[in-house]
Amino acid sequence: MIRIGVADTTFARYDMGRSVIDELQKTDTGIVVERYTVPGIKDLPVACLKLFRERGCDIVVACGMPGPKPVDKISAQIASTGLMQVQLMTGKHIIEVFVHEDEARDSKELAWLSDRRAREHALNAYHLVRDPAYLTRFAGQGLRQGFEDVGPVEGSVGGYRH
Amino acid sequence: MIRIGVADTTFARYDMGRSVIDELQKTDTGIVVERYTVPGIKDLPVACLKLFRERGCDIVVACGMPGPKPVDKISAQIASTGLMQVQLMTGKHIIEVFVHEDEARDSKELAWLSDRRAREHALNAYHLVRDPAYLTRFAGQGLRQGFEDVGPVEGSVGGYRH
Amino acid sequence: MIRIGVADTTFARYDMGRSVIDELQKTDTGIVVERYTVPGIKDLPVACLKLFRERGCDIVVACGMPGPKPVDKISAQIASTGLMQVQLMTGKHIIEVFVHEDEARDSKELAWLSDRRAREHALNAYHLVRDPAYLTRFAGQGLRQGFEDVGPVEGSVGGYRH
Amino acid sequence: MIRIGVADTTFARYDMGRSVIDELQKTDTGIVVERYTVPGIKDLPVACLKLFRERGCDIVVACGMPGPKPVDKISAQIASTGLMQVQLMTGKHIIEVFVHEDEARDSKELAWLSDRRAREHALNAYHLVRDPAYLTRFAGQGLRQGFEDVGPVEGSVGGYRH
């Protein structure tokens, strides 16, 4: 039984946590999901810590949507640094699903991007905890979550194309 | 009995600590407030640590008002990073109520914004410590504290509108 | 008996440590001062740690004067981050007295500003360690150290004016 | 028997991990390689921690390819800061092989640069763990990994030229 945490925010403008949970449940019926919602991205690290320590998660997917202003970019950096610290304190992965509001041209694309990135990273989290060797077959393949994969550069030897 | 810490500064130009305390007391008569005032935002992290360790708080609301200069923005970043560290050391939330002096058009709006953000975050702190599951119903709903909620993006499936 | 540490640098262009010590001694004859001088601001954090651990200080005032170049600003940020860490390691306050060389119009103002900020922060340190509740009466009052207080914003309810 | 970890990503557009492993195996037949692939560079630090703790590595080579956007640069900084923390937690070196996508003029050069930097840093890792005194003969010699060595500056006394 795998226990996967989902931490998300009320600040985000798309319910990425729901996409993550839906994708996980379609993938494997043996997954238990623990969800924890906080106000903003800087509240995510301690939420993740609680998901590991108080709810026994094996991995956490942390979803957030930084706004477009400089102060939002700084918040995202502080949040990411905190998520890093939690990973090193616990020795466990946190897969960060951050969609910056200014990555998309309009709100329709923002919704599409949020849903897709959340789902693709849900699978990354699943594979990392299910079989840590799984992703090596895609090493250096230019994979992206959300927008299209960019692929390996010309001159790469052989390799799998996603 | 919930014990909520309020850390604030003499540097700020609005008494956000008072707004937080007033809102908490209107919300629940069973809350004990512990207040600690320091000179500036970089003094807040150790103040919060003391509120957790020496005064037994369950959560802390940290209020600050960074000035408009580049050096003030750096101070805010260092302060936030310190607040993050305290959260990870204690495993408890600190709700950061920072109002940047240049967020408002004039000092009247600054006072209004400071009061309202302080009150809305006081409620976030209350809900987080009272019922950690409470905020999930607002996940991805584009909530803001102070200015109007921006709401979820077009294309979001269903969901509660605040 | 209060034991207050003073950490300062040979890089600074004004002897702020002397101002701090002079102000403390005028304020309370029961203060023991421990002074430690290092080359630059990035050497201050471990100096403060030694003042706490090896010389038993209750609080430390850390004085530095970052230069005007971008590399100096980065050094100031790293130094501040280190001072933050020392505070969180020891659970004690470090009052940072940094005067940026480009804050003043000329060297005369720089000397004046350095002396005054050092003295005002010396008092902040004294009050924090003597009576942690003291500063709450000035919460949100827009106090500054060195230049004039900016005061609370229009719309603030009542409150003390410094 | 030396145990060298190789951590890399599916985000990178060149399989640098393969280059590292190939170079190590050509250098010394007594090396055991442990490989761990994660989605992106911010996932590398905990991957390295696992390579040290769970797989007994003596040193790790961490390969990543930050993209050209500002958000990618921030990610690289957070990843590097995390790699630093892991080194200080374990007391062991992590050799960072980061190739920024915008370092190369075209994708052909990017492939060449990635391969060469990976191989040269693989040797650095090997020497550091095999004989920590080895690199002192090249101290201050302006060595680079990938592009040509820039060499020591005019006025340097004697010294080895690579």
Add this chain to the structure above:
Amino acid sequence: MIRIGVADTTFARYDMGRSVIDELQKTDTGIVVERYTVPGIKDLPVACLKLFRERGCDIVVACGMPGPKPVDKISAQIASTGLMQVQLMTGKHIIEVFVHEDEARDSKELAWLSDRRAREHALNAYHLVRDPAYLTRFAGQGLRQGFEDVGPVEGSVGGYRH
């Protein structure tokens, strides 16, 4: 017997480690030097940690030469942050001798600057470990390492001029 560590890099374009060692040996015949050379500045922090823990150093002088590109500036910041952490982990000073390649007009000045800064900081390290009270006589005197001292500002009271 004082044990002073010297950590340096193969990336630097001047052998500052040699200058440090030469200056220390001219100053006091009772100093034991422990040297450790790594590829780049981000490898210095763990090298310093090893010099403290595995080779019993009392203080370390860490020499590096960040390149002129933005990515090099970020590396310098990460390296400095790591050096800070090692100091706080061990409670011992690391004197950072960083010469930015773009501080000098040409490579001749770069060599001169590197040698002189290394020597002057070698003496700072020596004094700090030999007699921690020594530098207080130079507090606030505007000392610099490498280029000329800038001196105290007009309005400073009395004080020693270097």
